Amino acid sequence: MSVFNKSLIQKSIGIGVLAGALVFTASVIAGVADQDIKAFQSSIQKKFPAVEFAEFANGAYAFDMDAREQWLEMEEFAPYEIALEEGEELFNTPFANGKSYADCFENGGIGVRQNYPYYDQEQNQVVTLELAINQCREKNGEALLGYKKGDIASISAYMAYTSRGNTFTQNVPDDPGAVAAYEKGKEYFYSRRGQLNFSCASCHIQSSGNMLRAELLSSALGHVTHWPVYRSKWGDMGTLHRRIAGCNEQVRAKPLAGQSETYRNLEYFMTVMSQGLNVNGPGSRK
Amino acid sequence: MHTKEIKKLISLLLVAGILLFSSACSKQESPDATAQTQMSEKSQANSEFENAYLEADKLRQQAAELEYEWSNTESFLLDAKKEFADGNQDKAMHLVEQARQEAELAIQQAKTEAKAWKARVIK
Numbered sequence: 001m002s003v004f005n006k007s008l009i010q011k012s013i014g015i016g017v018l019a020g021a022l023v024f025t026a027s028v029i030a031g032v033a034d035q036d037i038k039a040f041q042s043s044i045q046k047k048f049p050a051v052e053f054a055e056f057a058n059g060a061y062a063f064d065m066d067a068r069e070q071w072l073e074m075e076e077f078a079p080y081e082i083a084l085e086e087g088e089e090l091f092n093t094p095f096a097n098g099k100s101y102a103d104c105f106e107n108g109g110i111g112v113r114q115n116y117p118y119y120d121q122e123q124n125q126v127v128t129l130e131l132a133i134n135q136c137r138e139k140n141g142e143a144l145l146g147y148k149k150g151d152i153a154s155i156s157a158y159m160a161y162t163s164r165g166n167t168f169t170q171n172v173p174d175d176p177g178a179v180a181a182y183e184k185g186k187e188y189f190y191s192r193r194g195q196l197n198f199s200c201a202s203c204h205i206q207s208s209g210n211m212l213r214a215e216l217l218s219s220a221l222g223h224v225t226h227w228p229v230y231r232s233k234w235g236d237m238g239t240l241h242r243r244i245a246g247c248n249e250q251v252r253a254k255p256l257a258g259q260s261e262t263y264r265n266l267e268y269f270m271t272v273m274s275q276g277l278n279v280n281g282p283g284s285r286k
Numbered sequence: 287m288h289t290k291e292i293k294k295l296i297s298l299l300l301v302a303g304i305l306l307f308s309s310a311c312s313k314q315e316s317p318d319a320t321a322q323t324q325m326s327e328k329s330q331a332n333s334e335f336e337n338a339y340l341e342a343d344k345l346r347q348q349a350a351e352l353e354y355e356w357s358n359t360e361s362f363l364l365d366a367k368k369e370f371a372d373g374n375q376d377k378a379m380h381l382v383e384q385a386r387q388e389a390e391l392a393i394q395q396a397k398t399e400a401k402a403w404k405a406r407v408i409k
Binding site for chain 2: 036039040043186187190191192193194195197199201205248249252253254255256262
């Protein structure tokens with residue numbers, strides 16, 4: 001019998017949404033990006049006045065009730081369940097040297113998803129959860145995992161699942177490196193690229209809530225909360241960076257490598273903009 | 287016609303004939319010379335393609351360094367190489383030109399966007 005039973009998964013989605021509504025006010029962290037966060041979130045909430053703040057964590061399913069019904073039905077037999085079980089096993093399997101992932105993360109790696117990404121002042125770079133997973137492996141003499149799918153997605157899925165309902169509180173500390181990384185992520189988000197000349201903002205700010213072919217475009221607010229994701233189109237789990245690369249391809253821009261500095265800076269910016277929302281990963285999407 | 291005039295006419299005809307013959311000879315190449323010309327033309331075509339390819343690839347790399355490379359540029363260049371190897375020079379040169387144009391546009395896009403993005407930030 002699966003540890004991650006259906007009713008538990010549905011309940012945890014509900015709890016995550018409610019907890020977000022209750023906890024938001026208390027957990028906002030002040031920082032360099034205060035004005036950006038306020039402007040970003042209030043602009044989007046003004047565009048979608050009927051959507052509760054916490055619901056933005058559910059992406060397009062916050063706007064489209066038919067799609068939401070289908071999504072909730074999909075969660076009855078969550079397509080990421082197998083990845084969750086695999087992820088738990090991988091997470092708990094010791095490395096060759098006897099240590100495990102639990103030795104690399106605070107709280108043994110349980111309930112920590114919301115702490116990523118963050119700007120590491122010693123490493124002078126943004127550290128995402130997937131980067132931290134591979135850094136743990138490297139530290140313990142293990143081969144690195146690919147960053148877009150496979151085991152990294154399963155382990156990340158498990159760690160996200162143990163963190164459901166926890167709140168993203170990221171802001172940007174008053175550190176030149178952190179500010180630079182955040183600004184680069186912001187630049188990427190708003191810069192047009194590719195032959196089709198679209199930016200992330202083109203679809204997920206200006207056109208959010210509109211249809212693009214057969215799909216409703218989600219808002220950038222809450223984009224990071226539900227990763228990694230089982231995507232029906234992939235028939236597979238994938239990380240946020242896999243999806244970012246896919247978006248690049250869709251606008252005919254050559255994608256970058258998963259966990260490239262640019263993608264990590266972008267994830268940093270996106271997470272700061274989603275400050276106050278809760279972890280609700282892993283997710284399932286079309 | 288007098289004999290003298292006839293002799294003069296024959297001399298003129300001979301000279302004309304010699305002139306015509308030598309002109310024809312200068313236009314007609316030997317088989318070795320033909321092969322050499324063909325090789326020279328092929329070598330010129332090779333250089334033209336190679337130069338165009340290298341220029342387009344250099345621009346593509348510039349776009350890549352800016353992280354603005356478009357997704358089709360590299361495949362245009364790969365297809366161009368294949369077409370050239372198959373003897374389809376015109377198609378090969380067309381593909382190289384497409385790649386070059388894309389790379390130039392991508393570089394221009396990077397330059398424009400370096401400033402333009404700021405106006406889109408939600409304030």
